[in-house]
Amino acid sequence: QSVLTQPPSVSGAPGQRVTISCTGTNSNIGAGYDVHWYQQLPGSAPKLLIYLNSNRPSGVPDRFSGSTSGTSASLAITGLQAEDEADYYCQSYDSGLTLGVFGGGTKLTVL
């Protein structure tokens, strides 16, 4: 059971918009700790997608955006493309632990 809860899967057709939620508690996201997102393509290492809630590293398309509200965070992907099919993980910090924590991951399927 992950500290941060994500839906196991989401799907969308090319060109559509999808969102992936990441639900925490008042000891992590709700406490104001930053949320980060990673994309893991099949057979590859994770790649930083969004950092400090809403910032994109150089090279990440602006189709990807992040936001937080209360005890939750969301990753939005607009203009869905086949190459976006991957696993997505949120990550934050929990005041009860000494290391960062990850969500369980969400598999995005592009229909």
Add this chain to the structure above:
Amino acid sequence: EVQLVESGGGLVQPGGSLRLSCVASGFTFRSFYMSWVRQSPGKGLEWVANIKQDGSEKYYVDSVKGRFTISRDNAKNSLYLEMNSLRAEDTAVYYCARVPSPFGVGYMDVWGRGTTVTVSS
């Protein structure tokens, strides 16, 4: 090019030991916190251990405390993970990752390709 390359994975029997290595290039290794993150087959990510820039502070997930030791050699731009008393549940791909925050918490911006550890008799 900023790069992390892991090595040392393999097949080991339960109760055995293994030492993972990660060589960094393309950035000033000694300036960054470094971490090990693992991913069990078909499962999610788990932050395993963290080490401060000078090696003076180390943090571990509860499940590996007392069995795993993270260390680094800044002269060799290398990060290590000594794993003892290995269990079946330690089977995973182990990733080396860089933590940009000077305090060791936050995100990981550079990841290696990973090295696979299989614990089985």
